[in-house]
Amino acid sequence: MMLDCSRPWLARNYFALALACFWLAFLVLPTAKSVNNVFYALVALPGLFVVSRRWRELPWRETGFLLFVAWLSYGALSAMAWGPAGYDRIKDVVYVFLFYSVVIVTVDPSWWQAELLRRMAFWLALSYVLVACVYLWLSGAYAFGEQVLWLPARMTGPIYTSMFLVSLWALAIEDWLVRKRYAELSLATVLMLFCMLQGLQSRTGLVGFAAVVLFLLLRRRSVAGLAILAGLAALVVAYLGLAGGAETVQSWSLVARADSYRFELWGKVFGEMRECGWLLGCGYGHAIHSSLDVSAALRIAHSHSIFVAQALLGGAIGLSLLVAMLLWSLVGGWRRNTPWALCLAAGAIMLNFDGNRLIDNPDELWLLFHWPLAVLIALQAHRPRFQG
Numbered sequence: 555m556m557l558d559c560s561r562p563w564l565a566r567n568y569f570a571l572a573l574a575c576f577w578l579a580f581l582v583l584p585t586a587k588s589v590n591n592v593f594y595a596l597v598a599l600p601g602l603f604v605v606s607r608r609w610r611e612l613p614w615r616e617t618g619f620l621l622f623v624a625w626l627s628y629g630a631l632s633a634m635a636w637g638p639a640g641y642d643r644i645k646d647v648v649y650v651f652l653f654y655s656v657v658i659v660t661v662d663p664s665w666w667q668a669e670l671l672r673r674m675a676f677w678l679a680l681s682y683v684l685v686a687c688v689y690l691w692l693s694g695a696y697a698f699g700e701q702v703l704w705l706p707a708r709m710t711g712p713i714y715t716s717m718f719l720v721s722l723w724a725l726a727i728e729d730w731l732v733r734k735r736y737a738e739l740s741l742a743t744v745l746m747l748f749c750m751l752q753g754l755q756s757r758t759g760l761v762g763f764a765a766v767v768l769f770l771l772l773r774r775r776s777v778a779g780l781a782i783l784a785g786l787a788a789l790v791v792a793y794l795g796l797a798g799g800a801e802t803v804q805s806w807s808l809v810a811r812a813d814s815y816r817f818e819l820w821g822k823v824f825g826e827m828r829e830c831g832w833l834l835g836c837g838y839g840h841a842i843h844s845s846l847d848v849s850a851a852l853r854i855a856h857s858h859s860i861f862v863a864q865a866l867l868g869g870a871i872g873l874s875l876l877v878a879m880l881l882w883s884l885v886g887g888w889r890r891n892t893p894w895a896l897c898l899a900a901g902a903i904m905l906n907f908d909g910n911r912l913i914d915n916p917d918e919l920w921l922l923f924h925w926p927l928a929v930l931i932a933l934q935a936h937r938p939r940f941q942g
Contacts (some may be wrong), residue, residue, distance in 0.1 A: 613935035633838035640839025687753035716759025835869030899924035
């Protein structure tokens with residue numbers, strides 16, 4: 555697959571810049587509708603025109619891409635099988651396919667290999683969270699130490715925001731380690747943990763953080779890796795001590811919320827799936843019926859796991875396709891030591907505890923799952939020129 559270098563720089567890199575605007579919209583624009591409009595206007599509509607002309611350039615012989623097409627096609631067929639109730643999902647299938655196609659066909663893979671891009675993405679996201687938390691504390695919207703439930707932009711909820719920070723930290727950490735930028739790594743880690751522990755208070759983000767550290771130890775197997783783990787553990791212990799010790803920590807909603815009723819909810823969802831059929835599931839036109847009325851003010855009405863949601867909607871076939879697509883790209887990225895594999899692994903682990911349907915309008919799951927997966931498929935398609 556060759557990229558045309560004869561055109562002007564702006565024309566060659568239009569879609570890279572359009573995708574950057576789409577990514578930044580989550581940190582700048584206030585509503586889902588405004589972010590979606592950026593995607594439709596800058597990426598989807600131009601992408602539809604370009605991909606319709608260049609569809610032959612898609613990596614039709616690559617296993618990862620074929621698994622993605624099979625998974626997405628199964629979702630489309632599953633939606634259509636439900637008649638009018640599922641037809642609305644077809645546009646979501648088109649949006650997801652266009653997003654992957656734009657990333658694979660139109661963007662020079664050197665963008666995804668750029669160390670500066672990965673580090674800048676983390677610092678932009680961290681700056682957004684840190685500034686927003688400080689502003690909300692100083693304005694009196696939240697007391698210091700209280701969980702910040704609503705951030706100002708589209709990336710608003712504490713759970714997905716903490717997951718976003720960890721996945722970007724995972725994307726940049728190999729660059730910091732390889733370049734021996736230990737001061738930047740330490741500052742980034744301390745500030746991220748501060749935001750997650752003191753502001754966002756999301757256990758899902760901490761699970762992802764622990765998983766990334768474990769992956770790094772398995773990959774590097776070095777004294778430096780053990781030293782990093784020991785240093786991070788010391789930082790967390792020191793912070794907890796300064797925060798008031800175990801009694802204070804136990805009073806946090808971070809600890810007091812326990813499993814947030816996930817296991818009970820998952821049991822109800824699998825019961826609903828059993829009624830539809832284990833093999834095919836309930837279809838992508840299906841709206842989840844299972845819910846938990848935790849209190850008068852809290853009702854849990856979605857699966858809290860992309861894998862549980864996939865099992866409910868697509869049954870064993872849909873779940874198998876999703877897992878195969880994910881594992882193929884992760885194993886290939888791991889072997890090539892691609893930072894995007896660690897980013898996707900972190901996102902997938904965290905989305906096992908917080909997430910819903912993957913074939914949907916642009917939302918946070920696109921940043922946590924679809925984006926790194928699309929990049930891994932693109933890098934695999936260009937692997938003769940771009941290794942690792």
